[in-house]
Amino acid sequence: MPQPLFELRSITKQYYSSGGKSFFPRREKSATVTALQDINLHIFAGEIFVIVGLSGSGKSTLLRTLNHLIPASSGDVIFQGRTLASLSDKALIALRREHMGMVFQSFALFDERTVLDNVAFGLEVAGVPREARESRAQAMLEKVGLGNVADHYPHQLSGGMQQRVGLARALVVNPSVLLMDEAFSALDPIIRREMQSLLLMLQAESQRTIVFVTHDMEEALRLGSRIAIMEKGKLVQVGKPEMLINAPATPYVRRFFSGVDVSRWQMAENYADIWTTR
Numbered sequence: 001m002p003q004p005l006f007e008l009r010s011i012t013k014q015y016y017s018s019g020g021k022s023f024f025p026r027r028e029k030s031a032t033v034t035a036l037q038d039i040n041l042h043i044f045a046g047e048i049f050v051i052v053g054l055s056g057s058g059k060s061t062l063l064r065t066l067n068h069l070i071p072a073s074s075g076d077v078i079f080q081g082r083t084l085a086s087l088s089d090k091a092l093i094a095l096r097r098e099h100m101g102m103v104f105q106s107f108a109l110f111d112e113r114t115v116l117d118n119v120a121f122g123l124e125v126a127g128v129p130r131e132a133r134e135s136r137a138q139a140m141l142e143k144v145g146l147g148n149v150a151d152h153y154p155h156q157l158s159g160g161m162q163q164r165v166g167l168a169r170a171l172v173v174n175p176s177v178l179l180m181d182e183a184f185s186a187l188d189p190i191i192r193r194e195m196q197s198l199l200l201m202l203q204a205e206s207q208r209t210i211v212f213v214t215h216d217m218e219e220a221l222r223l224g225s226r227i228a229i230m231e232k233g234k235l236v237q238v239g240k241p242e243m244l245i246n247a248p249a250t251p252y253v254r255r256f257f258s259g260v261d262v263s264r265w266q267m268a269e270n271y272a273d274i275w276t277t278r
């Protein structure tokens with residue numbers, strides 16, 4: 001059994017939200033939302049690990065505990081043998097910068113920067129000299145098919161192109177881990193499939209660890225080497241796609257496959273064959 005890249009031990013996350021403003025502060029009630037409950041999980045180097053669940057099931061919270069953007073209320077997140085909660089702020093920032101890229105649904109690009117400068121941002125923060133960072137950013141833009149729009153601004157690009165910039169910006173620093181939160185969900189179906197193909201192509205070139213949050217089972221099946229299904233803050237089932245399809249642990253898991261063509265996975269004898277032919 002290989003060593004996990006991430007190990008999550010009994011992770012729980014509670015959010016506290018005040019019951020609203022009150023003239024009598026002491027009477028304010030503080031409501032607790034349990035976003036994650038006793039999550040135990042291993043994520044291995046090189047896999048595309050997809051987290052699926054209904055809205056509010058805790059997917060984004062779980063993703064953000066992996067880089068400690070959201071600290072767990074209890075339990076440990078261990079990355080490459082290091083317990084994230086024990087690191088200083090400085091060490092955490094360095095760890096994120098060196099190892100973890102993030103791609104969001106909202107693209108989160110800088111409007112006032114050109115496409116090239118957006119992609120070069122992480123290198124700039126890391127102190128890479130201008131010429132070197134611009135040439136690396138340009139090379140990455142070419143990889144995602146945007147070599148010809150380097151001097152454009154984000155608002156001049158379509159949504160799909162903006163998300164390619166988001167992907168290039170995350171990848172240019174060559175992170176070993178890519179965290180993707182509903183990264184393709186805002187795109188129309190054709191562009192979304194193109195982005196999935198691009199991600200698989202890039203993954204075939206350099207085997208990173210990708211943790212990908214989605215509520216879309218087709219996307220999960222297309223991308224995931226393993227899939228985790230979340231319900232109300234709990235992990236209900238974690239496994240390879242054909243395992244979830246052929247042996248869903250609960251009716252909730254089965255529901256995710258309604259309307260999805262699963263024949264390819266049901267007939268699969270060897271999952272590796274599917275993975276290499278996607």
Ligand SMILES: Nc1ncnc2c1ncn2[C@@H]1O[C@H](COP(=O)(O)OP(=O)(O)OP(=O)(O)O)[C@@H](O)[C@H]1O
Binds near residue numbers: 060
């Ligand atoms: N900052 C916060 N303060 C209070 N409650 C929060 C906060 N962030 C998330 N929650 C709550 O925690 C639970 C899990 O939220 P989370 O965003 O992780 O779920 P999700 O599965 O990613 O949902 P979605 O698909 O809608 O983004 C939800 O009940 C949500 O309302």
